Amino acid sequence: MDNNVVEQITNTWPQDTSIEAFRRTWILEGEPLWERVFAVHHERMQIKNGKTALRNLQKIFTCTFRLANSQGFHSMSLRDLSRETQISMGGLYAYIGSKSDLASAIEAVVRQTIDDVMSDLEQYQLDPYQRLKAVISADLYMNHIMHPWYYFCFIEAKGLDKAQREAAIEMELKFDQRLEEICQQGIKSGVFRYDGDTALLASSTTAMLQQWYLKRWKFQHLKVGITDYAAFVFQHVLTSLNYQSQVSDPLSLRSQA
Incomplete structure (x- = not known):
């Protein structure tokens, strides 16, 4: 592949999973x-x-x-x-x-944004490693950029009406399912080696991602930036999945950098 083409691909989201490329x-x-x-x-x-x-x-x-x-x-x-x-x-x-109408609009904006970003990722047909990295990074970047929206959906969920609570729950479960599917895809293809509960792993990963908008003060106190935290969460999940790099293709190696 031409070097200029390789450079262009690796500097573009989602091959480049930096927050700058995402923005x-x-x-x-x-x-x-x-x-x-x-x-x-x-x-x-x-x-x-x-x-x-x-x-x-x-x-x-x-x-x-x-x-x-x-x-x-x-x-x-x-x-x-x-x-x-x-x-x-x-x-x-x-x-x-009404207030209910207002809360519904906030939830709908967050849900639509997540659907748009995650659906767009599917067109790239990424391998399990790249897909997992992109999904974790994208979710963190969205909740970082749209912090007030995410925080509202989580904190105010109990005070919303039944339909809105169910929509918020469904939104989180859908993300859990996406993570679980990636894990299972990687296990099936031999990229990951894991015999634990993939649903529990996915759920705990979602909880780690939620900490970024729920506990921003803590990360500020620790002087941890979003790039560092994205790398930490991704590496934590890879360790749980017993991932060992077997990549030899230079383009793939660059996308994992």
Whole structure:
């Protein structure tokens, strides 16, 4: 393969699993994020003007996260949100019909983002090692970039209505199943050697990933950055799976670097 082509491939997500490569492919902050929110939520809104909607959606969700963190979503009222955003109650109702509607939109944005990123990975037909690394890295990067969204879905889950709680649970179980499938694929192909409970391994890996947005203060105290933590989680899972590199292809070696 031409060296320039190899260089281009290895510098592109998901062959390059750095957060810089991920950010180049998936822009999950700033205006693109609010465009994503609008795309997910616009059918429930009375406002159809895109530019106006993006500005106010940013106010509504940013203030929701701030109020939820300071007083809890359960005790927050739409009147509190109206004061915080400086959007009238009538204006607010043009975007959200209720607190339940607001919580549902937050969960839907997170779920849709995860589905988009993970579904996109499937088209690359990565081997189990590369796929596991990309899935672990992608999940960490998403919850790092969209921290308030993930934190809300986890912390406020108990206070949501039944349908929203079930959706949040289903979202986590689906990710567990994806990890378990990769482990089983690697075991079947001989890349991994593991005779334990793959469902439990997948679940414990998800819990490790969740620590990044639940315990950010702890990692800041330890002076651990996201690149280091992604490498730590990946290596921990590889060790559990008794992985030993048998790769000889230079391109594959570079993608594992």
